[in-house]
Amino acid sequence: MSQPASEPVSDRADLVSYLDVDVTPELLELALTHRSFAYEHGGIGNNERLEFLGDSILGQAVTVMLFRENPDLDEGDLAKRRASLVSTVALAEIARHIGLGRYIRLGRGEELTGGRDKHSILADTVEAIIGATFLDAGQAAATGLVMRLIEPLLNDPDRFGAAMDPKTSLQELSSAQGRGMPTYVVSDSGPDHDKRFHAIVRLGRDDIATGIGSSKKMAEMAAALEAWTRLTAEAAAPPAAAPDAPAAPDASGADAPAAEQR
Template sequence: MSSDPESPKLEDGHQLLLKRLGVTIDAGTLRLALTHRSYAYENGGIPTNERLEFLGDSILGFSVTDALYRDNPTLPEGELAKRRSAVVSTRALASIARSLGVGEFIYLGQGERLTKGRNKSSILADTMESLIGATYLTHGIETARELVMRLVGPLLADSAVLGAGTDWKTNIQEIAAARHLGTIEYEITGTGPDHNRSFSARLLIGGQHFGTGAGPSKKEAERSAAAAGWNVLQERFAGKGGAAGSASGTAAG
């Protein structure tokens, strides 16, 4: 048992988390699923949730792939892959975790707690995968798949989430090449303290401004700017063969 003063408080909430998940998981496996490596390091090198995360990632991917294949008999492989990528992404899993309040139950080291680790998308997404893995160990594949579809299934019909799986930056590259628009650049600016930075990006193509985006990382800001730029290009080239022209239009995320 850890000497961490937060530990009893976290354990008191385990039943609430299980109620939200709609499953039962034995106490030891649940605690392991919620143990981040930062906490393990500060508490004598105890086991972390990373092996469960590895297991849950495979179950998540298979369950979503199976559902997509069965429910969309006419979709080509590329579109199936794009949809799977969208709903198993860090962004999507973190959103699910936030809706369940998973962050408040994760065992984190002091450094992660001080830097708002309970709301970091990467930690939340990894913990969701470890909880899926824990469910599998406790109940087997069918219950684990039911959990996955209960949590992720609604996202398969959410156009906003599916759109988030689109590789907008690749789309912009294809459009710029097909239309001979010039060099692509992203101007990045950052604000806020080092542990809580936010970024904005301006998309320039051939020196012209096509879109602005924002996000918690440079990558997300660029991606958001590219998505905005895609809409501008769609309007500009409407009636002229579409934005991409001879380009492919979309790419798997």
């Protein structure tokens, strides 16, 4: 039987290999099932309960890690770092790093509106997978998975700082580049019980990046992180080589073309 059009075309072998945890195919499928898909397929199970569990496991694992590895940080700094690592923006970035979007089972409406790259859907699915790992493989395996997932952020101090406070990071970067202060334009869509906010970040008259979130704040943070990423990449790119200028003719005529020497 062929897959419904709204399901991802990729099998899950690469994802299972990357996660490296012992989760049954049935529970992993549930963790990858968004409520929009469940609704369109007769109200089958979705990943919201697993997401609830995974959120708790994630928070505990990150809290313990930060406490043990940062003995000199006070409560305020620890809380900021934890918030950055468990935020929707950070989890969505982790999901993109492992290519999670293509494995999620989405309803047609979400598929058509770019659901595979929405911060909230990606972040919720990461938490659901953590919850599934806890149920099937236990606390130690779930904690190990959390540590592997957040490792890329921890290994990139600049990125870690941007994920912690993307709006401030973008403001500092744009100011250093002489591009002025970022401004945000936010709109919303959807019913009150499932509203989505869409933010555009601008520098001067230029729209730099966009972001989507479940709140105005989350949408602005998503847009700011995307803008920070783009500006950082542009600054790191080598300048385009200028076209070679034509060589000046030798006054003696020794290097001139033969036709000109005659």
